[in-house]
Amino acid sequence: MEYIIKNGIVYDPINGVNGEKMDICVKDGKIVEKVSEDAKVIDASNCVVMAGGIEIHSHLAGPKVNIGRMMRPEDSIKEIYAKKGLRCGTGFSIPSTFKTGYQYCELGYTFALEAAMPPLKARHVHEEFLFTPQIDVAALPLFGNNWIVFKYIMEKDYKALAAYVAWMLKATKGYGIKIVNPGGTEAWGWGTNVHSLDDPVPGFDITPKEIVKGLGMVNELLGLPHSIHVHPNDLGHPGNYEVTIETMKLLEDVKAKPKIGERWSSYHNTHIQFHAYGGTSWKDFESKALEIIDYVNKSKHVTIDVGQVTLDETTTMTADGPMEYDLYMMTKFKWANCDVELETGSGVVPFIYSRKNPVHSVQWAIGLEFLLYTDTDKVILTTDHPNAGPFTRYPRILAWLLSKKYREDWLYNKVHKWARERTALPDADKEYDMYEVAKVTRANQAIALGLSESMGHLGVGANADIAIYEIDPEEKDGKKIEKAFRYAKYVLKDGEVIVKDGEIVKEKFYRTFYLDVQVDESLMNEVLKDVEEMFKRYYTINFENYVVTEEYANNWKPIKIDAT
Ligand code: MFN
Ligand code: ZN
């Protein structure tokens, strides 16, 4: 099938295209130079054309999402999705798998990364991916509280650690190294937490600093497409901004060495909003976003995603078990907390962010400070779905960015005065243009994830994943901006039209990306002996039953990396 998308206004930062009126040609699933006269015409006049959106951090599939779904029937009935020809789905903050796929697709997103896969429960993540249509997917296994990782770091055997990481990525079908509250989730198994980068982890002769640094070095030793993806210690606590900056500094002299792609950063700090807090309690809570932004803007190794609070009732979920316990103690809402033997843990707590609440209003403003003051090559839009709000709020966030008037209506008329008094948001003059929207919603993600050869841009040879929005690039009416980005006029995936006039016209399942990293065979054999020994001694599951097998995906997409 051939298409020509005519007369659209194109925004493609990776290729330096900034608002040019041009035609895009599509053939056999790819973007091509030109097409034949038989090509179908898509009229994109008065529309903005971008590559498909890329989600870099979302909790969309797996055990803790499912705990949230089971725990919160009240969320389930809050939003019902029932459209002709499609599967029904429910849930506002924790949508069912089909609804998740459909709604990313309606937004013009064509790829999503599940941010926290417990290795032992990787099957559950992949099973839910099997029923998540419309988008390519991938998942990051958790490494920051894993006993085998600890063992090799304590022995300073980084080659063995690299081999173990390579094996785990293939065994769990994972896409990179996720670290959540390094050492802290393991400490929580003993009813405690770690509080600084130098705090020893109970039962191990190891510190959070060594965990982050060790995994960061190994990431580049292997040459993985994405950097380490880090949720640092002390999330959500007043005064945490210092440990956030200290953790970034640990990777200052580790150079990005991806074997594929164009990534330049060696450190990705996720949901930075939750890590940018000043004060000593909620009473003297204030933003320290500018301190972090100052460091990020002058550094050459850091990318961040935001975790923008949308001021909704939502469901929080994280591998940071002790943090969720604190949240439960504060709210006294229902809660869940789990241990995943040898590897990680998790907690789930509902949370109601309120516009009237002083603290939540400051959290809202901090996210926008990051989006408005950080170098737009280094910042990525997320809501840490569903932790700071559901991903379906992206269009509203874009409206806050594109229209100062709309943002200030919220800042001065809708939220609590602490947002004006305790953050620098009132001084933010900036308004995004569509070029910057394209950076923070697709281009930056593609580069950070090492996928920019095929995704996140509209150059010849890229996958024909394309979103077309019916909007004037100069539009300042917040409501109109929100509507235009909520339902794309067209979405093409692999060169096929799957959304037309905001409606899904084709349901299809796509790829699950994972890394197939080759390391020296004799080294791998040595490491597997250790791993088998660990399984015998500590795991309740047999080594033979650990690996995620072929039947767990619709369409595996291994990315081969030679790290021998
Ligand atoms: C990430 O996983 C991830 O993380 C993330 O909600 C998450 O309102 C999970 O109850 C949070 N607020 C206060 O205590 C504020 C102080 C209070 C007071 O006691 O004095 N002050 C006021 O109320 C102001 C009153 C005056 C005024 O100005 O109006 C608490 C409360 C809170 C705070 C609660 N904190 C938690 C935030 C952290 C982490 C959420 C989610 C988090 C989820 N990962 O006339 C006048 O002007 C009167 C003035 C008022 C007065 O003085 O009375 C995963 O992967
Ligand atoms: Zn996190």
Ligand code: ZN
């Ligand atoms: Zn998260």
